[in-house]
Amino acid sequence: MGKKSKRNTPKPNSNRAEKLAERRAAQEQASTAVVRPFEGLAAECDLVAMREFVPTATAPLTLRDGNRLLNLATVLPGAVAALVRSEDDVPTGYIAVQVQAEPADPAVGFGFSAQWATTVEPGESLNSAPLDAVTPTFADIVDADAVLDITVHKDFNWWIPEGVAPDAEVAATVERANQAIMPSARLDGLNAAWWVDAGDKAHLRWVRPEGEDDLMLALARLHAAGKLNLGEGSRFAGSFRTHGLLVPVFDLDNERHASEWTPAATELGERLVEALAIDTPLTSEERRSRDGIRSRQVTLR
Incomplete structure (x- = not known):
C-alpha cells in the first residue's frame, strides 16, 4: 500500500491549522449551547429582544436579595459585560445582554455579570464573564417572576453619567454609536x-x-x-x-x-x-x- 497523502493535512502553527482549530472550537461551542437559556423567566421574550435587535434600552432588575441598584442594558461602552458607576453617590451596576465575548450559556453569563456588579466598587468594568461549575444563573440572582420595565432610549447619551463632562474620545464613541441606531419602540x-x-x-x-x-x-x-x-x-x-x-x-x-x-x-x-x-x-x-x-x-x- 502506498503512503497516505499528507496533501490536505495542515502544517502545525499554519494559518490554515489555526482556522480549522477555530472552526472546531466554534462547532463544539454550538453543540453545547443551551437552546432556550431564559426559559422560566417572566421576562424571557423581552430579554431575547434586547439581546438580538433592540439597539439602546435599559431596565431596572429586581434582585432576589441585596440592596444595590442593578440595571439591564442592551449594550455598554466597549461592549463590556458589566460596569459599576456612582449615580447620586449611590453604587449602580449595569449588565449588558449584547457583549463582545459570547458565553455558551447566556443565562449563566448574565448571572456572573449580575453577581459581579453587586460586589465591586464604582469605576470597575467587566470585559467578559468567565464561567465555571459554580457560576450562578441569571434566575439565581434576579426575581424570575418579575417583568422588565424597559426604557427605550433615542441614543446612547445615557452612557455618560449625568453631570459628567466626557472627554473627546468618549464623546466621539457615543456619537458613532448614536449614528448606527435605528429608531425602535415596544408596543x-x-x-x-x-x-x-x-x-x-x-x-x-x-x-x-x-x-x-x-x-x-x-x-x-x-x-x-x-x-x-x-x-x-x-x-x-x-x-x-x-x-x-x-x-x-x-x-x-x-x-x-x-x-x-x-x-x-x-x-x-x-x-x-x-x-x-x-x-x-x-x-x-x-x-x-x-x-x-x-x-x-x-x-x-
Whole structure:
C-alpha cells in the first residue's frame, strides 16, 4: 500500500491549522449551547429582544436579595459585560445582554455579570464573564417572576453619567454609536412586540413565548385564511428563531408611528390565541402555508 497523502493535512502553527482549530472550537461551542437559556423567566421574550435587535434600552432588575441598584442594558461602552458607576453617590451596576465575548450559556453569563456588579466598587468594568461549575444563573440572582420595565432610549447619551463632562474620545464613541441606531419602540400592552424603523420600511418583530411547533401551526392557519397581517400597509415577511423562540416579522408602512400599529397588533395577538387553541389537523391549504413559512425561516442562535 502506498503512503497516505499528507496533501490536505495542515502544517502545525499554519494559518490554515489555526482556522480549522477555530472552526472546531466554534462547532463544539454550538453543540453545547443551551437552546432556550431564559426559559422560566417572566421576562424571557423581552430579554431575547434586547439581546438580538433592540439597539439602546435599559431596565431596572429586581434582585432576589441585596440592596444595590442593578440595571439591564442592551449594550455598554466597549461592549463590556458589566460596569459599576456612582449615580447620586449611590453604587449602580449595569449588565449588558449584547457583549463582545459570547458565553455558551447566556443565562449563566448574565448571572456572573449580575453577581459581579453587586460586589465591586464604582469605576470597575467587566470585559467578559468567565464561567465555571459554580457560576450562578441569571434566575439565581434576579426575581424570575418579575417583568422588565424597559426604557427605550433615542441614543446612547445615557452612557455618560449625568453631570459628567466626557472627554473627546468618549464623546466621539457615543456619537458613532448614536449614528448606527435605528429608531425602535415596544408596543404598549403587548409582550415583546417591537417596532423598528429600518429606513425604507418599518418592521414589527414579535418574540413569542409559545413552543415553535404550536406557533408554526397557528401562523399557518392565519396565513391560509389571509389573516396573518396587521391590516393595510402591512405584510407578513417571515420569521426567525433565536434562543429557542420563534419571532414572526411583519413589514410595515413607515409613514405611520409605532403607536398607530398597537390596535392592529393587539387584534393579531387575539387571532393567534384563537388559532393556537385549534387542535384539528391542518388542511391542505394550511399545510402549504406552513411549508412556505418554514422555507423562509432563518435561525440566529
